[in-house]
Amino acid sequence: MTNPFQSILDAQREHFLTDATKGYDWRIDQLDRMERMLADNREALCAALHEDFGKPPFEQLFEITVPTGVIRYYRENLKALMAPETVKIPDGLEATGNRGVIYKEPYGVTLVIGPFNAPILLLLDPAIAALAAGNTVVLKPANTTPRTAALLADLVPRYFAPENVAIVTGGREQISALLELPFDFIFFTGSSAVGKVVMRAAAEHLTPVLLELGGQNPTIVDATANLDVAADRIAWGHNAISGQWCIAPGYVCVHESVADAFIVRLKASIMKMYGEDPSRSPDFARMISTHDAERVASYILPEKVVHGGRFDVEARYVEPTVLYPSDWNDPALQQEVFGPVLPVMAYGDLTALLKVIKRKPKPLAAYIFSKDRQTIDHVLASLSFGGGCVNQTNLHCWIDSLPFGGVGNSGMGKYYGKAGFDALSNTKAMLIGNPDVELDVFPPYAGKDIAKNLSVFS
Known part of the structure; x- marks a missing residue:
């Protein structure tokens, strides 16, 4: 045929x-x-x-x-x-x-x-x-x-x-x-x-x-980060296109010393952007299908919802949702969410955290919020990912001078x-050769200074 x-x-x-x-x-x-x-x-x-x-x-x-x-x-x-x-x-x-x-x-x-x-x-x-x-x-x-x-x-x-x-x-x-x-x-x-x-x-x-x-993109917020800036940028980066963005922050790891304060700011950022009822917001998209709305809604663990949690599968709507404290066994951390459900967890030791992240499939993006140069360098040197941002999210992918793409599974x-x-x-x-200058590297080799002739290649 x-x-x-x-x-x-x-x-x-x-x-x-x-x-x-x-x-x-x-x-x-x-x-x-x-x-x-x-x-x-x-x-x-x-x-x-x-x-x-x-x-x-x-x-x-x-x-x-x-x-x-x-x-x-x-x-x-x-x-x-x-x-x-x-x-x-x-x-x-x-x-x-x-x-x-x-x-x-x-x-x-x-x-x-x-x-x-x-x-x-x-x-x-x-x-x-x-x-x-x-x-x-x-x-x-x-x-x-x-x-x-x-x-x-x-x-x-x-x-x-x-x-x-x-x-x-x-x-x-x-x-x-x-x-x-x-x-x-x-x-x-x-x-x-x-x-x-x-x-x-x-x-x-x-x-x-x-x-x-794509992939589940990690976001790290350390103790030195500007939490207001981090919350705004993560809230937007995760919830734009209703979370259906391959470079969206997939989960957030916040240093335990600032985790509760970050959650307060993150909730405030989402409210500021989408209001008390995001279903009425002209700035919040819908899921692409009822199947995807049902899939993303299934990741919501009611006991861990600190913001959002509502959904309407037939309307293809899932509210911007924050799950805290999450852990690595939660459904939302088993695969790329590709929707507006964001798991957040606290960490204590950065090196231990990176060891866990490194064993997961390599993501398309990663983000680090920090004012500490040593921490930033440590994360960038340790993790392999397609590309990302420091103290920013998502915007790296539309800059002509920054090559965009993934690595490994992404x-x-x-x-x-x-x-x-x-x-x-x-x-x-x-190699454009000179037609008039002899380069004698051809047989017969007897009697020729092979090393001398080959030296032109070094």
């Missing part, structure tokens, strides 16, 4: 093989088209986000402005990123007129599979990097945000030729069919479980992948800015 998406892949590959996508003008044209699509349809895109899961206005605009900023970065830096890079080679080779040059070339047809929690931003940001690097793109938006997916399916053909950018909608059946095809690169954002499925499928064709996954590969261009480009390393 013919794969239903074979013709899309074939059309894009044939176009790519003409070398049309490798030029500067083609790349800029695609970026311009993407920018126009976002600008022309901002209100409709924001409305779709709100319809799908009640995303509030700030979080709606975030999904438009961040990709627009990424486009601006590539427009301003594309010529420099595309330029061949001369690199240092051994002195002996340079002395005989040889040069080392690195070229960045596009992979080809790229499949981008996006998630539901930021269904515009996390679908288009990878696509923007792919286009800037000279690749064609097949977009697969999340089916769990049907209004946004349908709108994108209508808009993409209006702004892009299908041989450059195409879009496929649907669910598991469509993703499975796409993954059967020999794409040149696959960029997936989603859960670790599905990431493994994508990687297995990619292995059949030896297709390179960039996997942006993903592989980095993107954003130059890192995104590099990730979506094959690094082609070339």
Whole structure:
């Protein structure tokens, strides 16, 4: 049976093989088209986000402005990123007129599979990097945000030729069919479980992948931290998008000397942001499905609720909830919560705490609130994680100069800015030889000073 998406892949590959996508003008044209699509349809895109899961206005605009900023970065830096890079080679080779040059070339047809929690931003940001690097793109938006997916399916053909950018909608059946095809690169954002499925499928064709996954992200608040700042930033970082954020603080470990004081401030921060009844707040999103609302609600242990705890599964609503004192055996600490339920526990010895965290799957992010340089350095040197912040949460992932991605169970590969261009480009390393200077390292070797001849490589 013919794969239903074979013709899309074939059309894009044939176009790519003409070398049309490798030029500067083609790349800029695609970026311009993407920018126009976002600008022309901002209100409709924001409305779709709100319809799908009640995303509030700030979080709606975030999904438009961040990709627009990424486009601006590539427009301003594309010529420099595309330029061949001369690199240092051994002195002996340079002395005989040889040069080392690195070229960045596009992979080809790229499949981008996006998630539901930021269904515009996390679908288009990878696509923007792919286009800037000279690749064609097949977009697969999340089916769990049907209004946004349908709108994108209508808009993409209006702004892009299908041989450059195409879009496929649907669910598991469509993703499975796409993954059967020999794409040149696959960029997936989603859960670790599905990431493994994508990687297995990619292995059949030896297709390179960039996997942006997730994990239970630790947050440490030590005795020197500014508790007011920590509470505000953790409350926002955890509850934005109703906690459905792969970089959200997953649990908080607070030094025992300030733990009770921190809880008071954390509760106050949540109240300040979302009011006494967050279900009425225009700034608090809903869970993506009743299934997820039920799943997250199941993590709430009534005896440990110090704030929140209410939920309405049919309305896809789970209140911002704080569990304290939590322990490592609690349900909310067995996996990534991906919802607005935040376990908080007290710790006494930092080294002992880090030993426990280090034995868990490596997270996408980690956060440390402290004014003590030695403590900060100790945490950063000891824990392995994708990226994070000191005295801040979440914002590191939208800064062009900071490569973003996971490690181990939380993903592989980095993107954003130059890192995104590099990730979506094959690094082609070339030694450019001097045709007129002999380098005698060939047989027969008898009578030759082999060591002398080989010295040009050192």
